Structure formats: C-alpha cells, structure tokens
C-alpha cells in the first residue's frame with residue numbers, strides 16, 4: 265500500500281472563525297484528511313507576537329479546536345494539536361533562527377505590514393516569526409503546506425532555509441512544495457462588498473458562532489446594489505453586493521447561479537436577502553451546536569489535544585534529534 269502524502273497547516277488563534285473562512289478553505293479540509301496524512305495545529309506561539317489577553321487566548325484556542333472538530337476534522341483521522349504543547353517547535357525555531365538571515369527576514373511583507381500596524385511593539389518575535397513557521401513545517405517533513413496567498417512568502421523562505429541547512433549538513437529536511445489550496449468561494453463583507461469578509465467589520469461578517477437571529481439581521485441589512493434592474497443576477501463587476509449574496513447562496517445550497525437567478529426571477533432583493541440568511545443559518549446551526557456540545561465536554565477536548573500532542577511530538581522529536589546531532593550538540 266502506498267504511504268499517504270503528508271500535509272500540514274497551522275491556524276492562528278487570533279480571532280473568531282467566520283463564514284468566509286468556512287466557505288473558503290475550511291470546508292475542504294475534511295476531504296483532505298481522507299487523502300493525506302494531515303497535521304493541523306493551533307499556532308499559539310505565533311499569536312503572542314502581538315499582545316493578547318491571556319484568558320481570551322486560552323478560550324480562543326479551545327473554541328477553535330472545538331470548531332475545527334465540529335467542521336469535520338475528525339481527531340481520530342488526523343493529528344490535531346496545540347503548538348505550545350510540542351516544545352520541539354520552539355527548540356527547532358531557535359536553531360533555524362541561526363540559519364535565517366536578517367536581510368531575508370527584513371523583506372517579509374507581513375513583517376513590514378505588522379510593524380507598521382503595531383509601531384509600539386515591533387518585537388524580535390514578530391521579526392523572526394518566519395523561522396518559527398519554518399520549524400513548524402520542517403519538523404513534520406510534509407510534502408506540502410496549503411496556505412493562503414498571504415502566507416506564500418513564508419513557505420518560500422521555509423524552502424530557502426531548508427535548502428540552506430541541507431546544503432551544509434546533507435538531506436535533513438524534506439523541502440515542502442508550496443500549495444495554494446482549492447480556494448472555495450471568496451466571500452466579501454456583507455456591508456462592503458469590495459473588501460473581503462473580515463472580523464474587523466463585524467456587521468458585515470457572519471461569525472460561525474452567530475445565532476440565527478444575528479445571521480438574519482446581518483443578511484437583511486446586507487448592501488445590495490443601486491442598479492435599476494433590481495434583479496438577482498451574478499455579475500460581480502456591475503453588482504458586487506448581490507453577486508456576493510448569490511455566491512454565498514450557491515455555496516451553501518449547492519445550486520448553480522442559473523438556478524438561483526431562476527428561483528428569484530421577478531422577486532427582487534427583499535425576498536432574496538432573508539432566503540440567503542436562512543440558508544446560511546441552517547448550514548451553520550449544526551456546527552454551532554456541535555461546537556457548544558464539545559466545549560461543554562472538557563474531558564473530551566483535553567483528551568483530543570493530549571493525544572494530538574503525543575502523536576505530533578513523536579514525529580517532531582525525531583527530526584529535532586537529527587538536527588541537534590547535525591549541528592554538533594552533545595546528545596543527552
């Protein structure tokens with residue numbers, strides 16, 4: 265039997281999951297765990313590069329863990345863990361800091377953006393973040409790392425670091441292929457259809473944990489377009505607001521754009537908006553209920569992350585031992 269290919273992805277627990285995350289990449293993850301040997305972790309070490317409220321960070325990590333399971337990441341079929349539970353990440357991170365150049369880190373666009381945004385806290389961790397991310401990846405020798413466009417540069421520097429290290433010590437790391445996953449739908453803000461749905465604009469953003477009444481309110485207030493035809497039609501250039509709703513409705517119901525246009529022919533936006541709201545509320549209901557059930561079951565969640573950390577540590581420590589030996593540390 266062929267060995268499954270290995271895939272790894274880290275998730276920043278820096279905010280609540282929203283409809284855009286769900287209808288984009290997240291929905292495809294359950295298919296991934298069938299096909300690949302998958303590692304998913306909550307990147308809490310990364311999160312403290314910007315200040316966090318401790319109680320909130322703890323709650324977010326556990327909520328996200330529950331949400332991912334509720335969205336179909338079955339912990340029996342993939343390795344699901346919390347980054348800080350596997351010390352090898354920080355340990356290899358340090359080693360890789362010493363094989364990552366000041367100049368290449370200075371070119372990272374995310375560093376430049378975040379430094380501009382948090383001028384009062386441009387800390388060393390924010391700067392060396394890509395070396396830690398390279399450690400996250402290289403510990404598991406994955407074949408590929410699915411990331412969004414914004415993280416591509418970090419996967420590229422990871423490849424450079426791996427190649428540099430391998431160049432000195434022989435083949436220690438598998439060099440992972442960059443992989444931009446099936447994006448799924450690109451969901452825009454409900455009250456500003458020219459920008460992506462984001463937590464920074466809450467009224468235009470449906471959080472996975474939103475109650476049906478909140479979802480309905482947000483959809484009823486969704487911006488439609490000021491065109492004269494007032495008909496439901498997918499035309500992202502001319503009608504960005506309505507097209508976004510059509511896209512959302514198509515994604516949650518599985519209907520085609522043509523079917524949707526026919527369904528709402530002659531009905532106008534007043535009937536369409538609540539219909540989209542209802543379809544979204546029904547899609548999210550089981551996820552929210554399952555998340556709430558899991559969050560109430562502390563023992564289960566604890567068992568998931570402990571088991572995950574053990575599985576991950578086993579693989580990560582193998583790579584770390586190899587690296588320590590190569591660089592010349594005395595084995596304990």
Ligand code: TRP
Pocket residue numbers: 272273274275276307310396397400401409410411415418
């Ligand atoms: N930096 C990623 C983000 O902001 C999260 C992340 C951390 C990650 N380590 C990773 C992603 C390793 C993929 C692989 O989204």
